[in-house]
Amino acid sequence: MDDHDDLRGSVREPAARTALAELAGRLTTGGDHPWQVALVDQHAAEVRDALLDAAGRLPVVRLAAYADGVLDSAERRGWRLDESGATEWPMLRLRAICALLASAV
Structure with missing residues (x-):
């Protein structure tokens, strides 16, 4: 079972919102450097x-x-969410996706 199975099949807005909020809680914050x-x-x-x-x-x-596609693609290349650095491309992309959650409909 992948770390992000809860994102798969999120065909409804509340489930998608919950899945992204949970993902956001698992991401490395990365610091406040400009x-x-x-x-x-x-x-x-x-x-x-x-x-x-x-x-x-x-x-x-x-x-x-x-977000699910980013995770799948990165994991196929050996990247792991729990072992990643704050400035690796998948982490930056996922942080950006989660930052957009507030403006999503």
């Missing part, structure tokens, strides 16, 4: 731009599915 905050902000902008729907909204289900 360059680290900027990296997460850049990732968040890329994710938001890629996932907006036709009405300009960010669907939380789409956000959860994307």
